[in-house]
Amino acid sequence: MSETYICMAGVSPTPIGQSGGGRYRSHPAWMGGGEIRERKFESAETTRLNQAHWRDANDAAVNSWLDSQLVTIRSRATYEARQNGIVQGVIHTFAEDVVGPDGPTLQVQSDDDQYNDALEALWREWFAAPTTRPNISGAAILKLWVRNLWKCGEYLALIVTDDTADGAVAMRLLPVHPRRLATPAELGGDQRVVMGIRFDRQGRPATYYIADSTLGSANLTASLVSQPYPPDLVIHEFLIDEEEQARGIPWLNPSLQPSADLRDYDNQVQDAARQMADQSTLLYTTHPDAVLWSNPESVEVQRRMVRMVPPGWQPFTYQATQPPVQYPDYRAERMRELGRPVGMPLLMVRLDASKHNYSSARLDTQVYRRTVAGVQTWISGSERSYGTLNRLVDELARESRFSVPELRTRPARVNYVWTWPVMPHVDPTKESNAEAQGLESITETLTGAVAARGRDLETHIQTIARERAMLIDAGIAPPPWMTGGRSAEAATPAVDEEQIAEAVEEAVSE
Numbered sequence: 001m002s003e004t005y006i007c008m009a010g011v012s013p014t015p016i017g018q019s020g021g022g023r024y025r026s027h028p029a030w031m032g033g034g035e036i037r038e039r040k041f042e043s044a045e046t047t048r049l050n051q052a053h054w055r056d057a058n059d060a061a062v063n064s065w066l067d068s069q070l071v072t073i074r075s076r077a078t079y080e081a082r083q084n085g086i087v088q089g090v091i092h093t094f095a096e097d098v099v100g101p102d103g104p105t106l107q108v109q110s111d112d113d114q115y116n117d118a119l120e121a122l123w124r125e126w127f128a129a130p131t132t133r134p135n136i137s138g139a140a141i142l143k144l145w146v147r148n149l150w151k152c153g154e155y156l157a158l159i160v161t162d163d164t165a166d167g168a169v170a171m172r173l174l175p176v177h178p179r180r181l182a183t184p185a186e187l188g189g190d191q192r193v194v195m196g197i198r199f200d201r202q203g204r205p206a207t208y209y210i211a212d213s214t215l216g217s218a219n220l221t222a223s224l225v226s227q228p229y230p231p232d233l234v235i236h237e238f239l240i241d242e243e244e245q246a247r248g249i250p251w252l253n254p255s256l257q258p259s260a261d262l263r264d265y266d267n268q269v270q271d272a273a274r275q276m277a278d279q280s281t282l283l284y285t286t287h288p289d290a291v292l293w294s295n296p297e298s299v300e301v302q303r304r305m306v307r308m309v310p311p312g313w314q315p316f317t318y319q320a321t322q323p324p325v326q327y328p329d330y331r332a333e334r335m336r337e338l339g340r341p342v343g344m345p346l347l348m349v350r351l352d353a354s355k356h357n358y359s360s361a362r363l364d365t366q367v368y369r370r371t372v373a374g375v376q377t378w379i380s381g382s383e384r385s386y387g388t389l390n391r392l393v394d395e396l397a398r399e400s401r402f403s404v405p406e407l408r409t410r411p412a413r414v415n416y417v418w419t420w421p422v423m424p425h426v427d428p429t430k431e432s433n434a435e436a437q438g439l440e441s442i443t444e445t446l447t448g449a450v451a452a453r454g455r456d457l458e459t460h461i462q463t464i465a466r467e468r469a470m471l472i473d474a475g476i477a478p479p480p481w482m483t484g485g486r487s488a489e490a491a492t493p494a495v496d497e498e499q500i501a502e503a504v505e506e507a508v509s510e
Contacts, residue, residue: 062242062249063194070153070195070247074179077151077252080259087252087259090338090349095146097372100421103127103139104380106393107419107456110411118406122168122396130392131173132162141175142379145237152178153248154238158210158229159395168403169396173235178247180211181236184226194246196226197236203244208234237388239378251341258337266331273322287312342375343367358430369423380418390416419456 046054080087106123108116127138145155158174165172181196187209192198198207209226238248252259290312332346339349345364347353353361381387393416401407435452438444447457464482471478 062245066247073250073253074152077250091147091150095143098146098375099139099142104418104420107417109415112411114406150251153250154178157235159233169399171399205231255338258334262334269323282316283313285313343371376420
């Protein structure tokens with residue numbers, strides 16, 4: 001068997017398609033002769049200057065990271081959220097913006113109006129106290145879940161039956177802290193059990209292992225007794241960052257180090273400034289014949305008092321160099337990282353819009369508004385996605401079909417429309433003018449305009465009709481927009497007594 005060799009200047013002969021080690025490699029374009037250079041990314045180079053930064057970078061799966069570090073990240077995120085007022089404010093602000101005062105409202109759409117009204121009424125009653133504790137509302141549990149996304153990266157709850165519950169259904173939610181979801185010690189060698197969840201061959205959760213809890217007990221570990229739960233009775237949600245991901249990553253994870261650095265730097269600046277203030281004066285001399293001062297090295301000097309010192313000694317006053325001039329700007333730039341995971345602008349992180357005008361404030365909050373709307377849709381679900389709230393409504397409908405006559409027959413097509421509270425506009429006047437132009441040019445719908453203000457169209461129209469009737473009953477003329485530009489008398493249809501009498505006589509004669 002013969003081999004063909006290609007020789008180049010300064011390069012030893014190499015068989016075509018074969019390297020010295022017998023492995024095949026592709027050569028770059030070298031037809032002109034010269035040295036063969038390997039193509040590579042500069043970002044993949046490891047040098048003396050960057051090796052410390054990239055020493056922990058690896059191509060391991062996200063579950064490997066979470067399995068070894070989730071407990072540490074969750075502990076640090078919880079600690080920082082409880083100790084750092086800025087971080088705690090960011091988390092609570094985001095929860096309030098997503099959930100609002102009372103949470104979302106449900107509108108059921110199907111061909112059966114009685115079914116729609118009955119299911120909406122049932123949801124309102126159940127959502128007022130959906131957990132095993134009657135003093136926790138649905139809005140409160142949603143805010144807890146949103147806060148857990150920051151600290152734990154996920155929220156967890158069990159669907160249980162409460163025999164003491166009031167209402168048409170006994171289904172309730174039992175909130176569970178994600179730390180209780182852990183692999184039992186006896187299943188530590190089972191490769192299908194990952195961080196407390198058993199997966200089937202298709203990668204779907206088959207069993208959740210949740211450790212028993214006792215109020216007031218210490219932190220739970222995998223060595224405690226765990227109970228298996230089927231996925232039908234478990235609510236476990238998190239944002240997926242990688243394929244085959246089993247647990248959630250705390251949203252506060254990228255901001256933990258900047259938050260810790262900023263707090264440490266604040267303490268160091270405070271210590272330096274305090275040290276400068278405490279050591280306000282130093283006595284020194286450069287004269288070799290100065291009289292030796294027999295006083296101790298340090299003495300207490302009262303404020304606004306001048307003390308006499310021996311001849312040849314001079315006072316030296318420390319300059320106040322802390323905090324530095326760039327201190328406010330530095331803190332502001334580092335604080336951006338606290339709200340960046342959800343697009344929260346700096347003006348909301350610091351609650352300071354002094355350096356913003358209408359345009360800049362509106363632009364800075366647009367990305368944040370989209371993030372809030374995305375999280376709301378992810379939690380509730382929509383026509384194209386199946387969220388937690390959609391699942392809970394289906395569970396209510398299935399259980400209540402035995403006790404509510406209107407819900408015994410489910411229509412063929414049922415759609416759930418959720419209306420979430422929306423953030424207030426930066427300039428309501430300009431936003432209202434833009435909305436009016438959109439409605440006039442038919443580029444905006446009334447349903448969309450009302451939903452953008454956090455209400456559903458059906459409730460909005462019913463409220464207007466009720467207010468109009470109350471004004472007319474009180475003898476107060478409704479505003480023109482409420483009556484279509486007509487007066488109250490014109491808006492109220494006149495009763496033609498003669499037509500009524502003729503209709504009655506005709507009906508009697510027939």
